[in-house]
Amino acid sequence: MMSKNKLKVAPPSTETYIACPYDSAHRLLPTRLAWHLTRCARNHPGSKMVHCPFNNTHIYSVTDIQTHIGVCPNRAHLERYIHPDKLPPAEPRAMEFNIESTEDWDAEPPVESYNPQAYCESNFVIRNPQGAPPSARREFRERERRRFQEHSKF
Numbered sequence: 001m002m003s004k005n006k007l008k009v010a011p012p013s014t015e016t017y018i019a020c021p022y023d024s025a026h027r028l029l030p031t032r033l034a035w036h037l038t039r040c041a042r043n044h045p046g047s048k049m050v051h052c053p054f055n056n057t058h059i060y061s062v063t064d065i066q067t068h069i070g071v072c073p074n075r076a077h078l079e080r081y082i083h084p085d086k087l088p089p090a091e092p093r094a095m096e097f098n099i100e101s102t103e104d105w106d107a108e109p110p111v112e113s114y115n116p117q118a119y120c121e122s123n124f125v126i127r128n129p130q131g132a133p134p135s136a137r138r139e140f141r142e143r144e145r146r147r148f149q150e151h152s153k154f
């Protein structure tokens with residue numbers, strides 16, 4: 001009957017006790033594990049336990065660590081762990097995203113070198129007969145462009 005009562009007051013799963021990797025007799029709350037491991041490691045100097053590279057609270061034997069690395073939930077930080085200097089911090093940098101919006105300025109520089117053909121053509125456009133249907137005006141522009149290209153050969 002006592003065990004039944006105990007079940008009723010069992011702590012939530014987030015407070016499940018974890019066995020100390022150095023001594024399975026040590027049962028710890030996850031929140032206390034990191035603190036305990038730093039103390040317990042001193043009592044087991046000859047232990048072949050190694051820290052998981054992704055999470056200091058993951059401690060396994062030398063033979064088990066390889067298996068754990070393959071399934072460690074913190075493995076997403078692998079790249080950051082291997083290249084801590086080459087990758088940006090975990091937080092996204094909003095400033096760098098804003099810089100991308102200026103890309104269009106480079107696509108067409110406003111100070112492009114002087115183009116005489118484009119300059120003359122724009123003048124021809126101004127001379128277009130006002131009120132003419134768009135097709136006629138387009139034809140006029142084409143005729144003027146050809147006339148200019150003929151003229152520019154000399």
Ligand SMILES: [Zn+2]
Binds near residue numbers: 020021023026036
């Ligand atoms: Zn311990």
Ligand SMILES: [Zn+2]
Binds near residue numbers: 053058068069073074
């Ligand atoms: Zn791990």
